[in-house]
Amino acid sequence: MDLKEIQNLIKFVANSGVAEVKLEMDDVKITIRTTLEGNVTETTYVQQLPAQATLPQAVVPQQAVPVVTTTEAPAAAENSNLITIKSPIIGTFYRKPSPDKPAFAEVGSTIAKGDVLCVIEAMKLFNEIESEVSGKIVKILVDDMSPVEFDQPLFLVDPS
Template structure:
């Protein structure tokens, strides 16, 4: 297991909110613990051929709490408060069109009705159509095509008027 894979695993665990994860593969053992303060502690143990054990603690990473958002973002939040946010119902990869040779489901300025397909999210090789729960006009698309999305991540802003 290389350093990049370990760093990705630490980021993934920190974002999921899981308290502790232990991973053992062959001669590598990794334990990742997160605390209530939002810090992550990682212990990496690798068995050497001569049965020597190397303990290596990765640096503790501070994860900024959501309440520490910049003050400059407050006016933008007020501006967007009149819009309805459509969020991702699942974790996966966000696609704006049904296949590479087809047109986009929606564009900024598109009028949508309740039940219209807005995008597709691929999760575990299954393509899930995400339908609108509101009628209105697409004001902003918040995610780039072919990007990974998290559960409850904002995808679209819709003007319901």
């Protein structure tokens, strides 16, 4: 895997909304972590030593470990009182019950505990995701019809 492919992978992960991706191949291990806003916070590229029983003295040099860091301290302090609603399952995120219906929740809408916020489709089953808190939706962190992972942040809610 060359540097260009790794850069393309970093861009893809940053735009996908996934919090963390780990990729392991024969001699390469890549871990990419992103913030809720989709900015890449840490990228690790490590070439691991292959296990060689016949040549124990052979040493494969390790690649440099590039680390890209973006700090957003004001945003973190600003979001400290917000509650994150996360995906309980893996699937496809939908903001609407059907294409011709309005979205369950919009930024700025007030929600109550038990209100349906979205639907996640997993194995042809549509699972309604209900709010566990009352408050106001500050940010929707996932695009409609996007794949989501288990425990991936979906919404930021201000409980006040």
